[in-house]
Structures are given as C-alpha cells and as structure tokens.
Amino acid sequence: MPFIPHTEAEVQEMLATIGADDIEALFDEIPAQLRCGTLELVRAQMSELEVSQLISARAHQDGQPSCFIGAGAYDHHIPAAVWQIATRGEFYSAYTPYQAEASQGTLQLLYEFQSMMTGLTAMDVSNASLYDGASALAEAVLMAVRANRKSKSRRVLVPRSLHPAYRRVAQNIVRNQDILLEELPYDAAGGHTDPESLERYRGEDITALVIAQPNFFGVLEEVDILTDWAEANGALSIGVVNPLALSILNPPGSWGANGVDICCGEGQPLGIPLSSGGPYFGFLCCRKTLVRQMPGRIIGRTRDLDGKVGYTLTLQAREQHIRRSKATSNICTNQGLMVTAATIHMALLGAEGLARIAARCHTNSRELEERLRAVGDVRPLFDRPRFHEQVITLPVTAKQVLLELADDNLLAGYDLSRDYPELQNAILVCATEKRTHEEMDAYAAALARVLSRRGEVTRQPQTERMVKS
Amino acid sequence: MTLIYEASRAGRRATAQAPSSRDDCGGIPERFLRDTQARLPEVSELQAVRHYTRLSRKNFSIDTEFYPLGSCTMKYNPRASNTLAMLPEFLARHPEAPASRSQGYLACLYDLQQILKAVTGMRGVSLTPTAGAQGEFAGVAMIKAYHEARGDQGRTEILVPDAAHGTNPASAVMCGYRIREITTGSDGDVDIEALRSVLGPQTAGIMLTNPSTVGVFDRGIETIARMVHDAGGLLYYDGANLNAILGKVRPGDMGFDVIHMNLHKTFSTPHGGGGPGAGPVGVSDRLLPYLPVPMVARDGDGYRWLTEEDCPQSIGRLHAFAGNAGVLLRAYVYALMLGREGMPRVAEFSALNANYLLKRLQAAGFEAAYPERRATHEFILTLRRQAKSLQVNTMDFAKRLLDYGVHAPTTYFPLLVPECLLIEPTETEDMETLDGFVAAMVSIQREAEEDPDLVRGAPHTMSVKRLDDVRAARELDLAWKGNG
Amino acid sequence: MSNIPSELKYAKSHEWVRDEGDGTVVVGITDHAQEQLGDLVFVELPEVGSLLNAGGECAVVESVKAASDIYSPMSGEVVAVNAALEEAPETVNEDAYGDGWLFKLKLSDLGEADELLDAEAYGAQIEAEEH
Known part of the structure; x- marks a missing residue:
C-alpha cells in the first residue's frame, strides 16, 4: 500500500476504537447502489522503479531539440540554486500561509517577491501572483472594468499584436460579464499598434486600453504615446510586459506622463523552466489607489504583539473566502512555488x-x-x-x-x-x-x-x- | 529576519550567473530603454542561498510537521513525482513543440485523462484548468454553454449550499450567474425542502461538494440529482473532497454532469506554499462538446492535440498553453504508483484515520459538530463551549497547536458552525501522529482551564508572535521601498 | 449591551438614520454592527450625487476578517459623504453615531421613515438575533 503506514495490528486497534467491524463499515452512509467496483480501466499499481523506467523512456522519446x-515561453538559463532551494520540503510541501506565525518563510519571501516586481515594473504594488500571463490579463481587464467607475461602456481595446492565446483566454474569461474586447489592428510595415489607429476612438467611452511591450511579434510599441492617449481619453491603461525585458526597457510605471494604471504579464522568464507551458505564474501590479480592486493574494508587512516585524496575508476582505459572490475574483491560491523560484532567481541575478x-x-x-x-x-x-x-x-x-x-x-x-x-x-x-x-x-x-x-x-x-x- | 534587500550591497552580484559583460543594445532606440536600474537586491550567490534556505526553515510543511488542514488534503507528496516531472527532457520541452516531437509527453497526458475518467465515472476530461477555482469557472461556463446551445435562456441562477467554499459563488458570478444559497440541514445534508423551494425554470444548476464541507457524505444525493435534473438544471461536483471517496463511489454514478478535481489534493501534487495546483474537469455526455481545449486524442498509434478547430463548441482556452503540465506529470506518477489497488485505499485509510481521530477526541471531551454522523476523510469539532466558558476560542487553540509542533486545522470554516475546527488527517499519517494530536489537544484544554492567557497569547515558540492584522490592513506596507 | 440612542431610527440591517429636519438624513452603522465587525480597516462610500433606493447596497465596511454591505435605509440622493473615513476607518469603531457617520441623503420619499425601527424595536431585534 504505497504511502499508507498502518500495520494490520494498528488497523484492528483503530477499528476497535471507532467501534466498526471493518473499514467497509466506515462507508455505510453511502447508498450501496452508488458504490463502484474495481477500477478496471486503471492499470495495476507500479513500484517507483517501474514508474521511473516508464516515464524516463517517454521523456527520452521526445528528446531535447x-x-x-x-x-510567450522562453528558454533561459536557470541557476542551479534556484530549484534546489525551491524544492526544499519546507517550501514545496507547505500550503497557503493561513497560519502566519508558522509560515513566515513563505510570507517574507512573497513580500520580497512583491518588492522585486514593483522594482522591475516601477509600479506601487504587486500581488503575490496569478496562474499565468494569459489569465493575468483577463484579471487585469476585469479589474480595470471595476476600477474605472467613470466609464460605463465596458469596452476594452486590445491590440491584435498581443499574444493570440492571451486574447483568446481573456475573451473566454470575461465573455459572460458583458465586457467587449475590441481589436486594434497592427501596422503592416512596423508590426506595432499605430497610435493613429486610436484616433477613431477619440471621444468615445473606452474603459481600458491594453498595451504590450514587447508585443507578440517581438516589436517595441510606442508605449508612451499609447499610455498618454488612454489617460487623456478616460481609459485605464494595462501594460502587458515581459519581466526580463524590463531589466533594460523603460518600465510601465514610467510610460507616458504618469505611467500605466495596471500592468501584468508572464513570469516564466524569471527562473521557470519551459516544462510544456506550465506551471508558470502570472503577475499583476497596479497603482496604490487601485489596490482594493486587485485579485489574488497580497502580503503585508506588520508587527507582532512584541512589536517585531512580521508578514501576513492582508486585504483578505477582497477575496472569495470572505466576499464569496462579491469577491474581486474566484482565485484562491496563487503559484506559490513558481514565485519562490522566481524570487530566488531575481535575487541571484540582480x-x-x-x-x-x-x-x-x-x-x-x-x-x-x-x-x-x-x-x-x-x-x-x-x-x-x-x-x-x-x-x-x-x-x-x-x-x-x-x-x-x-x-x-x-x-x-x-x-x-x-x-x-x-x-x-x-x-x-x-x-x-x-x-x-x-x-x-x-x-x-x-x-x-x-x-x-x-x-x-x-x-x-x-x-x-x-x-x- | 532581515530582508534580502537589507543584505544588499551596491555592485555585488552572483557573477557566475550572467554573461561577463553587457552587450550593447544599439538596435533599441534610447526612448525605449530604462534610465534607472531596477530596484532589485545585489547579493552574492552564497548570500541568496543562505537567505532562502533560512527562510524555508520558518515554515511548517508536510515534510516537517503534521498538517491536518481540513479541506486541503495535506498528505505526503511523493518525491518520485517531483523527480520524474523534472526530468531534463520534460523541463526543456517547449509548449509549442510539434506533436511529432512530443509523443512521450502526450502519452502521459492521455493516460492521465483516461485514469481521471475512470476514477470519476465521467465521459470526458480536460486537463487544462490550472487550479480548482479555474476548474470551477470552466465547469460553470460549460453549464452556461449547454443551456445557451439549447436556447434555454431563462436559466439565470446557480444554487450553492451555505456551507460551500467561497470559490463556488465567486466562480458562478464570473460566469454571469446569480447565486441562490440553500441551507444545510441540522444533520449536515442539504435540506431537501429548502432545495425544492428554490428550484425552478430559472435554475441553471447546483454546485455541490460531496462529501460536503461539513465532513459528511450527503445521503440524499440521488434525490437531489433527480430533483435538479427534473427542473432542467445540471449538477456540478466540487472535487475538493474527492480524496474521501476515491475508488469507492464516483461522481458520475451519483448523477453529476461536471466535476473539477484538485490534483494538488487527491493526487498529492505539492501545495507549494499556495500553488501551483491543477483543476482538471470531467463531464457527462451532455457536456462533452464544451470541454475546454486543448485536450489530447489518440490517433492510431500516436497522440495529437485537440484544439478549437476540433471542438468548435468548446468554451475555449483558459491558459496560454495547455495548463500546468508539471503538476499533471506529478499527478500521473502518483496515480501510476497507486494503481487500481491503491485508489480505494486512499479513501479507506483517510476515513479510518479521520474516524479514529474523531472518536478519540470525543472520548477526550471535545464536541463534534455532527456527532450522529460518520466522519468521511475529515470532521468538524466545535469549541463553542470553551469559547463561552473559558473565553479561549478556536483561534487560540489553533495558535497554541503550533507550539506543539502541529499545523492548525482549518479554522472558522465552514461559516455555519460556530468556533469550528475542520480536521483532515489524511491517509498517510501514522497512528502515533494522530495520538500525538489528541495529546496536544488535551493538554491545551488543560492549559485553557488552568492558565488561559498562555493559550490566548500563543504561539510562543514561532519566529514571531501573533501578528497585528489590523495594522497590516490599515497601514498598507506591501513592498520594500528602501531604508528610511 | 450596546448603545442605541433613542432619538435615532434604525434599519433591520443595522444602519441608523438621523433626521436633520430639512428633508435630509444622516446615515451610519450602529454600535452593535461595528462591535460585530471588529476593527474596521476600510470604508467604501457611495459617490456624491448618486441616487440610492431604500434597501439597495450603497457602501461596504471592511474589517480584517469580514466585509459587510451597507444598505441604504431610505431612498434619495447622496449629498455628502464622510471622506475622513477613507484615512481613518477606525472612527466608526470609536464613534459610530457621531464622527463615524457614513453619508447624508436628500430624501425622495419622506414616507419611508415609517418603515424604520425605533430604538426599542431595534434593541429587541438585536436581543432576538443573539439567541
């Protein structure tokens, strides 16, 4: 019995304590006619060695072209230390830090992550991550619609030069909330969003404008002009960025006159292996004034009873376990282990x-x-x-x-x-x-x-x- | 502990980790470049390694402590799952690699789809949702697509028990539904009369967890399924508690139309300090056309992706690529090691451990919330007596447990049981550990009677004492902004 | 026992209403409500100029572990909000009936006042909820 420690003598002793004749008796509240027989379609159990041989052969079959x-998924060097530390059992097998005092490792690390992301993006605040870049964009769109109370149209402009899977995912996630994603064409010569193409929307009620840097084609967009256009037209701006590129490119917090309102993206280039597309992590940063509209976990620094610095989940009243149907999102956990790796990665590289x-x-x-x-x-x-x-x-x-x-x-x-x-x-x-x-x-x-x-x-x-x- | 930023010194670096010089980015005009360096720490490799290793030691984890967190299934995460999912070829595989160069990987996903279909009794499975909550979203979106495809436009409500996880109502709202709460009966089962009173032509479906969040198997499930189906609604199964029934009873046989599974619970992939998870969805015949893409199909001797082109009615993609592949591989390895013999053992021994722990705690004087019922893989204690007579509440007990080297169970959930502890020991814990938990609870009870401030002031042995949540929320400090 | 001033009117959902005598009322949450919520960390107020319906959601008060919707006890236009609460939400805990007021309404239907509870009836309701 893999991973089950009980000896036969213990089983008998435990059943005696319970007052049950056998283990089957523990399932006596389940209607008998619902019970399933043996799962014939599942193969017989295998030892660790047998599974290793099977899986290794399959991995080998695909090779390493x-x-x-x-x-949207980039093959970068990852320092050896990153995953050796991230897979320590204390990080790997812990859960969401609900008991803050017994989770200071994860909590401080997430606070450092939030600090690093604000450093890279030049934004005020960061959450503790979302699932991936595509769903982060969807959450950013939903957030912008909530936050831009002056706009009633729920129209969001999305450039066609943005990652096509991100556009699809955002559409699939927001489609049931009466939000209209409108596509902006790309310039045939430059591959970028020509700011002139926005002129037809001037004066219209636009809730938000999405700006990618670099865009899906690798091309750099005129982010300053686009960000200023959004601000001048009462739309919130959402930057979608590659975090590695931000080590050399102008960060979204500095685009245009006042920076973007929200920025998001895919964290994979920060120490996450390609691994067939996941798990990666999405990140989301915003202006301080929008923090209560942010989805996902957020860590805050505070003090304990003795006045000592400590870290805890904060602003939880936004979240589904408290707000239920009125939460900012249904998101529950984040991508903790990926963020652990990314934080170590950023610390090592600087x-x-x-x-x-x-x-x-x-x-x-x-x-x-x-x-x-x-x-x-x-x-x-x-x-x-x-x-x-x-x-x-x-x-x-x-x-x-x-x-x-x-x-x-x-x-x-x-x-x-x-x-x-x-x-x-x-x-x-x-x-x-x-x-x-x-x-x-x-x-x-x-x-x-x-x-x-x-x-x-x-x-x-x-x-x-x-x-x- | 100091922040990594506080250990930072200008100009210090882990020099082995980057090129020896910075190339000229002459191809990028000045206006696109940043003019200040990003604010990141500057430390040596040893500093970083030591800092994060030391931080890790400030965590409770399954590998180091008993972690009976109800509804989270904190069981042993086999190391083989991690090692095999991190084989170099898997880590290096690009998500857009063609199927011709991915047959080994696709075979693993296909097998996993088949295993999950078999254990849930569903007709189709999509592995792509990245977490339980995203699986819920996918499931409700499929219910919506089903009604829409039939032109059944009047179905605007999703029913959710008052004991449900908060993600249930939040997911349904993201799909554009209104929520109607239904009450839980005093025996822990859904109140059938309450259900009857809210069912109607406006009902799109019901979201249920069975065993429920109060730790009991809903005996009326067949009646519920019949009533909801008769009203034209569909049944959604929240797989949070699938561990309790694995290999014993299948959601498909109970009458559910759609299910999400939390692979990080039942299939023992790591919780990772809060993710990544994986929330595959399974469906009955009527929802097959709407499953999210991509999925893996078998084609003769080979495997290929099914995409939007193959599944025109699909609710589409929910992830940039194909979901949390690394988590799926870990779950697959675990499922292979369990095999058909091991699956029912999971349910059997998680039930044995939970019922044993419940009986022992009851014998020690603790009050069960549903004393007439069998525990499933988890159960609820209520400390309302202690809260009232000793002014020592559930939070105090939870914090004091940390001093005894036990992670606290889930507290104050579900909301309908006052001063509750939701306790899930899982099948991988041995009898001594369970006995140790009972001894700790008994000891804390004695402390609460003799020296209540000791318990109210707990924990005393962690790196910090109880934290000021109010200060954290009022004086938001969410990122390090430099000294001073 | 919490404080229930006799000169105010109350909604079942734990808001209080003070008649200003000029067709406007001031609205806040009761001492009992703030006690139940615990230390408030955030108050989200309606926008000045917005039109509220009696019984409609119009504001949110948040503590660390709970968020609670505030329902407008009467119908009317918001003519003022207590902006000081944005920086100091704890004022609601400290002075629920005074400096912790939430917003001021210009009433559109004076008759709605009859629907509200007096101090005695509200006290009885709290009593009943606790048992």
Missing part, C-alpha cells in the same frame, strides 16, 4: 545580471536574423525595433518547413498563420542567451537545405505587405 521558439541576459538575448536574436537572411529569400517582416523575437518570412508556407526542421531536431519557430491568416509564410523566431553560434549556424544550414528541397516542389508568391526592408 534545439529551441528557437519563444511565443538588476545587472538580468540586464546582461536581456541584452544577450537581444544580440543573439540579431545574430540569428543575420544568419537567416543569408539563406536567401528569408527576411524580417517588420522594420521596427524589437527585443528578442523577430518575424521572418519564408519563400514558402511555413508549416511544412517547420515540421521538416523538427525532424532535424530543431524547433525553428512559431507558425504565425495559425492566428494570423494573412501571414502565411511567416514564422516567429527567438534566440535567447542559451542559443550558441553553432546552433544558429546549424539552423541556417538546415533551413537552407529544407528550402532548397521545397523550392523544387512549389513556390508560393509572396503577398505585397510582406516585402518591406
């Missing part, structure tokens, strides 16, 4: 370490671009400055090329045609600090091979908007 995909990694990602992605251009008929699609991702166009449809490169142990990029039908030949590529020159050379060589093979089969005409250099 060279990764040039980003698209601002300068993060900035060096961010800068290396930027230069690596430029180097990759150079190598890919040299392949011929491969060029960047957008002409704007970018962080560490780039849209490139191929002379042929991307999907098959990517599959063939995957067979070469190379994840060459993200096929944009899935979400942007107008970008049939375009892929989104990323080169983090981990990608070596050898890997980039190998990528270029493999791409050249595949293209020349395919070029003999078919050649698709390029659409006009794609040629702009």
Whole structure:
C-alpha cells in the first residue's frame, strides 16, 4: 500500500476504537447502489522503479531539440540554486500561509517577491501572483472594468499584436460579464499598434486600453504615446510586459506622463523552466489607489504583539473566502512555488545580471536574423525595433518547413498563420542567451537545405505587405 | 529576519550567473530603454542561498510537521513525482513543440485523462484548468454553454449550499450567474425542502461538494440529482473532497454532469506554499462538446492535440498553453504508483484515520459538530463551549497547536458552525501522529482551564508572535521601498 | 449591551438614520454592527450625487476578517459623504453615531421613515438575533 503506514495490528486497534467491524463499515452512509467496483480501466499499481523506467523512456522519446521558439515561453538559463532551494520540503510541501506565525518563510519571501516586481515594473504594488500571463490579463481587464467607475461602456481595446492565446483566454474569461474586447489592428510595415489607429476612438467611452511591450511579434510599441492617449481619453491603461525585458526597457510605471494604471504579464522568464507551458505564474501590479480592486493574494508587512516585524496575508476582505459572490475574483491560491523560484532567481541575478541576459538575448536574436537572411529569400517582416523575437518570412508556407526542421531536431519557430491568416509564410523566431553560434549556424544550414528541397516542389508568391526592408 | 534587500550591497552580484559583460543594445532606440536600474537586491550567490534556505526553515510543511488542514488534503507528496516531472527532457520541452516531437509527453497526458475518467465515472476530461477555482469557472461556463446551445435562456441562477467554499459563488458570478444559497440541514445534508423551494425554470444548476464541507457524505444525493435534473438544471461536483471517496463511489454514478478535481489534493501534487495546483474537469455526455481545449486524442498509434478547430463548441482556452503540465506529470506518477489497488485505499485509510481521530477526541471531551454522523476523510469539532466558558476560542487553540509542533486545522470554516475546527488527517499519517494530536489537544484544554492567557497569547515558540492584522490592513506596507 | 440612542431610527440591517429636519438624513452603522465587525480597516462610500433606493447596497465596511454591505435605509440622493473615513476607518469603531457617520441623503420619499425601527424595536431585534 504505497504511502499508507498502518500495520494490520494498528488497523484492528483503530477499528476497535471507532467501534466498526471493518473499514467497509466506515462507508455505510453511502447508498450501496452508488458504490463502484474495481477500477478496471486503471492499470495495476507500479513500484517507483517501474514508474521511473516508464516515464524516463517517454521523456527520452521526445528528446531535447534545439529551441528557437519563444511565443510567450522562453528558454533561459536557470541557476542551479534556484530549484534546489525551491524544492526544499519546507517550501514545496507547505500550503497557503493561513497560519502566519508558522509560515513566515513563505510570507517574507512573497513580500520580497512583491518588492522585486514593483522594482522591475516601477509600479506601487504587486500581488503575490496569478496562474499565468494569459489569465493575468483577463484579471487585469476585469479589474480595470471595476476600477474605472467613470466609464460605463465596458469596452476594452486590445491590440491584435498581443499574444493570440492571451486574447483568446481573456475573451473566454470575461465573455459572460458583458465586457467587449475590441481589436486594434497592427501596422503592416512596423508590426506595432499605430497610435493613429486610436484616433477613431477619440471621444468615445473606452474603459481600458491594453498595451504590450514587447508585443507578440517581438516589436517595441510606442508605449508612451499609447499610455498618454488612454489617460487623456478616460481609459485605464494595462501594460502587458515581459519581466526580463524590463531589466533594460523603460518600465510601465514610467510610460507616458504618469505611467500605466495596471500592468501584468508572464513570469516564466524569471527562473521557470519551459516544462510544456506550465506551471508558470502570472503577475499583476497596479497603482496604490487601485489596490482594493486587485485579485489574488497580497502580503503585508506588520508587527507582532512584541512589536517585531512580521508578514501576513492582508486585504483578505477582497477575496472569495470572505466576499464569496462579491469577491474581486474566484482565485484562491496563487503559484506559490513558481514565485519562490522566481524570487530566488531575481535575487541571484540582480538588476545587472538580468540586464546582461536581456541584452544577450537581444544580440543573439540579431545574430540569428543575420544568419537567416543569408539563406536567401528569408527576411524580417517588420522594420521596427524589437527585443528578442523577430518575424521572418519564408519563400514558402511555413508549416511544412517547420515540421521538416523538427525532424532535424530543431524547433525553428512559431507558425504565425495559425492566428494570423494573412501571414502565411511567416514564422516567429527567438534566440535567447542559451542559443550558441553553432546552433544558429546549424539552423541556417538546415533551413537552407529544407528550402532548397521545397523550392523544387512549389513556390508560393509572396503577398505585397510582406516585402518591406 | 532581515530582508534580502537589507543584505544588499551596491555592485555585488552572483557573477557566475550572467554573461561577463553587457552587450550593447544599439538596435533599441534610447526612448525605449530604462534610465534607472531596477530596484532589485545585489547579493552574492552564497548570500541568496543562505537567505532562502533560512527562510524555508520558518515554515511548517508536510515534510516537517503534521498538517491536518481540513479541506486541503495535506498528505505526503511523493518525491518520485517531483523527480520524474523534472526530468531534463520534460523541463526543456517547449509548449509549442510539434506533436511529432512530443509523443512521450502526450502519452502521459492521455493516460492521465483516461485514469481521471475512470476514477470519476465521467465521459470526458480536460486537463487544462490550472487550479480548482479555474476548474470551477470552466465547469460553470460549460453549464452556461449547454443551456445557451439549447436556447434555454431563462436559466439565470446557480444554487450553492451555505456551507460551500467561497470559490463556488465567486466562480458562478464570473460566469454571469446569480447565486441562490440553500441551507444545510441540522444533520449536515442539504435540506431537501429548502432545495425544492428554490428550484425552478430559472435554475441553471447546483454546485455541490460531496462529501460536503461539513465532513459528511450527503445521503440524499440521488434525490437531489433527480430533483435538479427534473427542473432542467445540471449538477456540478466540487472535487475538493474527492480524496474521501476515491475508488469507492464516483461522481458520475451519483448523477453529476461536471466535476473539477484538485490534483494538488487527491493526487498529492505539492501545495507549494499556495500553488501551483491543477483543476482538471470531467463531464457527462451532455457536456462533452464544451470541454475546454486543448485536450489530447489518440490517433492510431500516436497522440495529437485537440484544439478549437476540433471542438468548435468548446468554451475555449483558459491558459496560454495547455495548463500546468508539471503538476499533471506529478499527478500521473502518483496515480501510476497507486494503481487500481491503491485508489480505494486512499479513501479507506483517510476515513479510518479521520474516524479514529474523531472518536478519540470525543472520548477526550471535545464536541463534534455532527456527532450522529460518520466522519468521511475529515470532521468538524466545535469549541463553542470553551469559547463561552473559558473565553479561549478556536483561534487560540489553533495558535497554541503550533507550539506543539502541529499545523492548525482549518479554522472558522465552514461559516455555519460556530468556533469550528475542520480536521483532515489524511491517509498517510501514522497512528502515533494522530495520538500525538489528541495529546496536544488535551493538554491545551488543560492549559485553557488552568492558565488561559498562555493559550490566548500563543504561539510562543514561532519566529514571531501573533501578528497585528489590523495594522497590516490599515497601514498598507506591501513592498520594500528602501531604508528610511 | 450596546448603545442605541433613542432619538435615532434604525434599519433591520443595522444602519441608523438621523433626521436633520430639512428633508435630509444622516446615515451610519450602529454600535452593535461595528462591535460585530471588529476593527474596521476600510470604508467604501457611495459617490456624491448618486441616487440610492431604500434597501439597495450603497457602501461596504471592511474589517480584517469580514466585509459587510451597507444598505441604504431610505431612498434619495447622496449629498455628502464622510471622506475622513477613507484615512481613518477606525472612527466608526470609536464613534459610530457621531464622527463615524457614513453619508447624508436628500430624501425622495419622506414616507419611508415609517418603515424604520425605533430604538426599542431595534434593541429587541438585536436581543432576538443573539439567541
């Protein structure tokens, strides 16, 4: 019986104490006709060794291809200390710090996390995390709708250059609350949200404007102009940011004249492995005046009976366990263990370490671009400055090329045609600090091979908007 | 303990962790760059390691203490789950890797879907919700999609027992529903007459936890299911207490249409200081088309993702990728180690431990909230007598337990039982530990009678004493802003 | 026993009403209500100019462990709010019937005053709730 410590003698003694003949008697309040038999579809129990052999074989089967995909999940180096400490049992197997006095480790760490996130974003306050970047955006939208009491329209402008999965998730989560997410087009040449495109909304009742930096295409947006536009038009501004990029990019708290009202994003670049997309963590920061509209756990610093500094969950009256149907969100726990890792990661790297990694990602992605251009008929699609991702166009449809490169142990990029039908030949590529020159050379060589093979089969005409250099 | 910021010295770094110089970001115009350095601590690698190792020692955890936190299922988290979920290939797998390079991983997810279907008696499972509350949202959203697809627009209410977790009403409101509370009878079961009086053409569904949050199995569940279905509503199963019935009785057989499971409870993935969890949802036939995507399908010998294109009526995606994969892998490893023999043992021994602990505490003079009922995997004590006669309340007992090296049970939940402790020992605790808990409670009772201030002032042995929650909320200090 | 001034009127939901004699009333929460809630940490007030219906939710008072909706005892327009409570919510604990007032209403239906409880009836209600 895995993980059950009872000896037969103890079982008998416990049953005698209870006054039950056997363990089955403990289930006598369940109507007999509801009871299920043996779970035939579940396989027989396996030992740790047998499970290890099965799972290791499956992991090995997938291998570790060279990764040039980003698209919201980035392959960064994680210091060895991060997960060795995060998986200590005292962090790993603790629960939400309801008993503050017995949870000061987690609570102080979360307070340090909140401090670090406000440091990176230049915002007043941070919560203790949400599920992921996409649901954090949904929560930010709901929060903006609650907070912007002057606006009655519940209309939120969302750029099409924002991560397509974030747009879908936000839509799926807010759709039952009469909130309208309206898409802002991206500029065909720059890949950014042209501030001019907002002019048609001037004077209308807009509840909030979402601004991504960098956007899904890796392109840098004119965040100052967009933030000021929101403020001038009575809309709250919501920044969606890559926290690693904020070590070098202007933080949302400093955008425009007065900074954004809310910012959120995906915390994965801060020490969280790719691990198939999760668990990651979402973060959410805001102006101090909006803190009571914030969803999720928040930690505060206070004093104990003796006047000693300590940490505790605070502002709990916003939350579902107290406010029930009137809570700011249904969210209960956060992503505690991920935040533990991210906090240790940020402490180890510091601002300068993060900035060096961010800068290396930027230069690596430029180097990759150079190598890919040299392949011929491969060029960047957008002409704007970018962080560490780039849209490139191929002379042929991307999907098959990517599959063939995957067979070469190379994840060459993200096929944009899935979400942007107008970008049939375009892929989104990323080169983090981990990608070596050898890997980039190998990528270029493999791409050249595949293209020349395919070029003999078919050649698709390029659409006009794609040629702009 | 000092903050990591207070240990910071300008210019200090863990130099091994970043490139030896900062590259020039010449491709990025000045206006996009930050002009001040982000306020982060500057410490050495040893400082960081020592700081966070020391912080970890200020936590209670399952690995170090008995943690009978009711409704949270704080059982042993097998280390094998962690080791195998953190195999290098799994950690390095990009979520957008094509299925052709992901067959091993997809096979694990597919198997887990099948196991969860089998143990819940549901027809389909989606693994993507990242937490119990997100599973609840998904479940209610599917109920809504079902009624809408049938053109049944008048169903605007979700019924929720007054004892339910706060997430239930909060999730239903996020889906645009109004909440109607139903009362719990004095025996702990749903009051059937109260239910009858609120059912009607406006009823979209009911959200139930069974065993319920008061720690008993609702004996009227078949009647409830029939009544709700007859009224045209659907039944939602909150899987918070699935541990109590694993392998013994299945929500699908009770008549539920949709369930979320808390894998961090029943399938023993770590709670991690408050997440990450995973809240997969399972559904009956009628809700199959609405399951959230992505899911994994078997195609001949291989596996592939099911997305919006395959499931046009799906409520869609709730996560940027495919949910908390690392948590799902841990649950899968645990499920394999349990196997079909181990599943019912979970329910059996969690019930054995809970009923034994209840009987021993009752024998020691503590008052059960539902003395006529069998405990399930958890039970409720009420300390209203102590609160009234000794002015020592549940919070005092809870804090004093910490001094005895036991994490406090859940306090003041559910709201309808005054001065309550919700106690869930779980199946992985041994008899000595349970006996130790009884001894601690008896000892605290004696202290409450002889030296009540000792209990009221507890804890005395933690790194801090009782904290000033009022100050924390009035003088908000949510981030370190520098010295002075 | 909590303090229930005889010159005020009361709603069942534990708000008090003071008639200013000029078609306006001042509204707060009773001493009993603040005692039940414990130390208040936040008060959310209605906006000046907003129109309230008798029995409608119009404000929220929060303690550390509870949040409680305030229902407007009468219908009317909010003409003033006690903005000092934003910085000092504890005033409601310290002086529920005085400096801890919440908002002032210009009444739209004077007849609604008949629906309210007097001090004696409110006292009896509290008594009944405690048993």
